[in-house]
Amino acid sequence: xxxxxxxxxxxxxxxxxxxxxxxxxxxxxxxxxxxxxxxxxxxxxxxxxxxxxxxxxxxxxxxxxxxxxxxxxxxxxxxxxxxxxxxxxxxxxxxxxxxxxxxxxxxxxxxxxxxxxx
Amino acid sequence: xxxxxxxxxxxxxxxxxxxxxxxxxxxxxxxxxxxxxxxxxxxxxxxxxxxxxxxxxxxxxxxxxxxxxxxxxxxxxxxxxxxxxxxxxxxxxxxxxxxxxxxxxxxxxx
Numbered sequence: 001x002x003x004x005x006x007x008x009x010x011x012x013x014x015x016x017x018x019x020x021x022x023x024x025x026x027x028x029x030x031x032x033x034x035x036x037x038x039x040x041x042x043x044x045x046x047x048x049x050x051x052x053x054x055x056x057x058x059x060x061x062x063x064x065x066x067x068x069x070x071x072x073x074x075x076x077x078x079x080x081x082x083x084x085x086x087x088x089x090x091x092x093x094x095x096x097x098x099x100x101x102x103x104x105x106x107x108x109x110x111x112x113x114x115x116x117x118x
Numbered sequence: 119x120x121x122x123x124x125x126x127x128x129x130x131x132x133x134x135x136x137x138x139x140x141x142x143x144x145x146x147x148x149x150x151x152x153x154x155x156x157x158x159x160x161x162x163x164x165x166x167x168x169x170x171x172x173x174x175x176x177x178x179x180x181x182x183x184x185x186x187x188x189x190x191x192x193x194x195x196x197x198x199x200x201x202x203x204x205x206x207x208x209x210x211x212x213x214x215x216x217x218x219x220x221x222x223x224x225x226x227x228x
Contacts (some may be wrong), residue, residue: 004161031214042124042207042218043162056215090161094214106152107214109161 004093004110012116013081021076021113023091031055032074033107034066035090043090049074081117088112121145122210124219132227137195139222141208144189148210148217151184153193156205156221165206166193198226 005024013019025032031050035043045058049068063079072093078085092107124141131137143151150169154162168175168182168191175182181194195202203226208219 033214033216035216040221042209042221043216045215045217048215056213058215092216106164106167107211107216108164109154111159111161 004091004108006089006091006110006113008113009111010114010116012118014118015081015083017081017117018077018079019081019115021078021089021091021115023074023076023093023110025072025074025091025093026108029093029095029108030072031094032068032072033092033094034074034076035092035109036060037088037090037112039087046076078115083117086115086117088114121217122208122219124208124222126222127220128223128225130225130227131198133198133200135198135226137193137198137202137224137226139193139206139208139224140190141192141210141219142188142190143210143217145210145212145217146189147212150211151182151191152209152211152216153180153182154207154209154218156207162207195224198224200226200228202226 007022033048034046037043046060047057048055052068065077068074090112092109094107122143152167153165155165156162166177166180170186179196184191206222209216
């Protein structure tokens with residue numbers, strides 16, 4: 001059983017550019033969530049995808065967008081990068097239920113993608 | 119709006135001692151309370167978790183104490199070891215969406 005994998009591990013962009021981060025969920029998990037972790041802070045919820053549909057969004061502007069694919073992998077896209085977007089971006093996967101009710105609490109995180117915006 | 123408050127920010131404990139980290143939450147709709155351990159350059163790893171219908175859960179050296187009426191919960195690490203040195207985050211969850219505390223940097227001195 002493979003865990004959550006993210007790519008790239010590190011990247012550097014300049015202000016105004018766009019970035020795409022990728023995540024492969026843990027085997028058997030159909031729910032993927034993205035979190036932003038600024039240096040010295042706890043992770044903050046960006047959004048969650050369940051069976052390819054957005055299922056909740058945190059307090060992030062629309063230039064943060066995402067996708068989930070039929071194999072449950074996911075992408076996070078950030079447009080018009082700002083200096084404050086520099087952070088560790090974490091992907092987490094979790095098992096849902098066939099009935100659609102997300103009643104399990106366990107989330108398993110990847111190692112993250114470290115984004116630096118200059 | 120800070121929904122989960124964690125203290126202390128940093129903690130130094132001697133090897134073999136007990137490490138205690140506290141958290142308080144505001145939203146009574148939360149239904150799952152995990153603790154994560156994070157080493158530098160790594161993602162958070164689930165350590166132990168509890169649901170609000172239980173007052174205590176123990177796994178090895180790690181214990182969560184949960185006080186529903188006070189909306190507080192804590193992590194106790196018994197017989198703390200240098201390998202426990204890491205940053206610890208409490209969190210509260212509803213529908214698998216986590217709200218994290220600010221983190222506690224724990225250092226275990228040998």
